[in-house]
Amino acid sequence: MLREVLLSLLGGFVQSMQLFCYTLLGALPLGLVVAFGSMSAWRPLKGAVRGLVWVIRGTPLMLQLIVVYYGPGLLNKGFNLWGGGGVGRMSAAAAAFILNYACYFSEIYRGGIESIPRGQREAGQVLGMTRGQIFFRVQLKQVYKRILPPMGNEIITLVKDTCLARIIAIYELTYAGQAYIKSHGLIWPLLLTGVFYLLFSGLLSSLLRREEQRLSYFE
């Protein structure tokens, strides 16, 4: 029985991990784009981006998930944006998660970028560096160091948020564990999923700590 449960939970874990990885791969760069949008000197763009961030951060991720998955088909009868089956559901979940997390990340990026003293940029300017050089060679690493702790928080939250994907019938880890309550009247498989979450977030925490340590050579 344990073997069967473990295999089933592992299947759910793989689904959760897929969503986790897609979200990070998409949201980390998209968040930077959103951050630059929200700092834009062009007011319409800045306003639109900040409005989007307000809506996304102000409504539940589960709601967004449902809207992203069912919305396109309901708005346009017979139109299937996401495709069928597991792949379609995973694509929709990834899209909703990426959008949601990009907005959260963008605020962290913005805070990090705005916290770098103006003198750093000016020092680069008077040395004849271009804007791109100043961003990539002077500011980026300082921003990275500053945003690492809040980013770590969000990333660990993401591990646990993946369980929301069950609302559109993705067979993720929590779902896999809960299934045994219905089918066998067993609670321990569900508790066992907690161990999976704990181990994985523990691994992430220690990686993040290592990274913070690596960056502690400067202030």
Added chain:
Amino acid sequence: MAYLEIFGLGKRFSGVEVLKDVNITLEKGQILSLIGPSGEGKTTFLRCLNFLETPDCGILRLDGETLFDASRPGDRRADRHRRAFGLVFQAFHLFPQYTVLENVTLAPTLARMGRPRELREKAMELLKKVDMQEKANSYPHTLSGGQQQRAAIARALAMDPAVLCFDEPTSALDPLLTEEVLNVIRRLKEEGRTMIVVTHEMGFAREASDKVAFLSGGTVAEMGSPADIFLRPQTEALKRFLRQ
């Protein structure tokens, strides 16, 4: 014709005139000290020279070449001549994630001013000049303020600016560290570097500079040799300032 010529420089911030009709000339290899009360435009003037601010009016000429003319539309957002000037900040602004040596080599490397090896050797020479060669591999946060400022001077020198500007380079330092930074500036003068120094160190302005300008109310109220300014002040404002 002087080496550096500034005519009618003006700058306003949201309607407030911070600089008006600033006229300054400076010969090659000379030090100009800018003195005057705080908030009367000294720092803004240096920031205009370095194109951290764009002057609203005025002409800037270096060695006979017009670098900036506010009436030429293309110059309004120009910073292509930024490299004619260098600036050393009051608060140093070293790049914290780089060693002292990397701070000095970064800009010349990005500007492709030479092979990495040559640039490193040149940087080591500059660090030697400011007496920082032993700290080449240290990170800025491990250094004293005086050491950081000397590293910042080496970093500015690495771009070999025609005119090196200092914005109150010792205001963040205690007297002992102030002296080591001022000594570096004196040494650069001996090498013939043209410099503009905004300073509150009246002793330094009197003894080290070739020319002193007194900025008051956003304009040059008085300019002359150190003896003119300190021994024979003409305006009431300067007399009052020197009494303090």
